[in-house]
Each structure stands twice: as C-alpha cells, then as structure tokens.
Amino acid sequence: MSNKIIIGSDHGGFRLKSDIITHLKNNGYEVDDLGCYTTESCDYPVIAKAVAEKVLTNSGRGILVCGTGIGVSITANRYDGIRASHCTDTFTARMTRMHNDSNILCLGERITGAGLALDIVDIWLNTEFEGGRHQKRIDMI
Numbered sequence: 001m002s003n004k005i006i007i008g009s010d011h012g013g014f015r016l017k018s019d020i021i022t023h024l025k026n027n028g029y030e031v032d033d034l035g036c037y038t039t040e041s042c043d044y045p046v047i048a049k050a051v052a053e054k055v056l057t058n059s060g061r062g063i064l065v066c067g068t069g070i071g072v073s074i075t076a077n078r079y080d081g082i083r084a085s086h087c088t089d090t091f092t093a094r095m096t097r098m099h100n101d102s103n104i105l106c107l108g109e110r111i112t113g114a115g116l117a118l119d120i121v122d123i124w125l126n127t128e129f130e131g132g133r134h135q136k137r138i139d140m141i
C-alpha cells in the first residue's frame, strides 16, 4: 500500500486538516493536499470531488474534512468505487477498514477534537481489510 495520502477540506475543516497533515508527515507519509489552502469560505463538493477522483485514479487512500464530515462523505460516495466513511470514533474507524475496505476517511472539525481525530486517522490507516465474505458484500454494492 502506497504511503501517499490524498487529502482535502473546505474552510470548515481547514484547521483539522492542517493538524492531520503535520501528523501524517511526522509519521513518514507523503501528503497530496488538494486544498483548500485558507479559511476563506469555499464549497466542499469541489474538494471532495477532486479527492475522490484522485483516489480512484491512483487506487489510493484519501482523507476529507469539512465542518461535520457529512457533506464531503455524501459527495465522495457518489463515485462508483469510493467507500467514504464518516467516523467519529475509533471503533467505526477500525471496522470500516476491516469490513468495508474504506478508501476515504471523512472527519468533522466541528464534531471531533484533534486528539481523537488523529487516533481515528492512525487506526484507519493501519487496519487491514479482511476480504472474504466482506469482499463479496462490497461487490454487491
């Protein structure tokens, strides 16, 4: 699995995204930041689409942040082959990798504090997909 993480946020997720980027770089990941680059108001679908498309092109992994994590997850999940998971706890972060082979993690800056969010990121990045019956179910989506 590539150590490159494709990441994006709107203004509502910009600060948490910045914390995540620092954390990822400190842990040896390469980060491809598709914006936004300031806290000026912008539109989450634009960023979520860019991240989803690049995850599909690269068969990679992405992280999306907005105020709630919901707008970016709704947008990313419109793409066939994207399994974007909005997580607010470590249990769902682990399970969505094991059972759903999640390829985009969605977080809400206004929902989840940075400490918990970084734990969620670490667990999501380091948990393997179980395959087997779960692959069969993914093929049914």
Ligand code: RB5
Pocket (backbone or CB within 6 Å): 010, 011, 012, 013, 044, 066, 067, 068, 069, 070, 071, 072
């Ligand atoms: C922006 O105000 C906010 O609507 C956005 O960040 C996100 O929470 C949408 O779902």
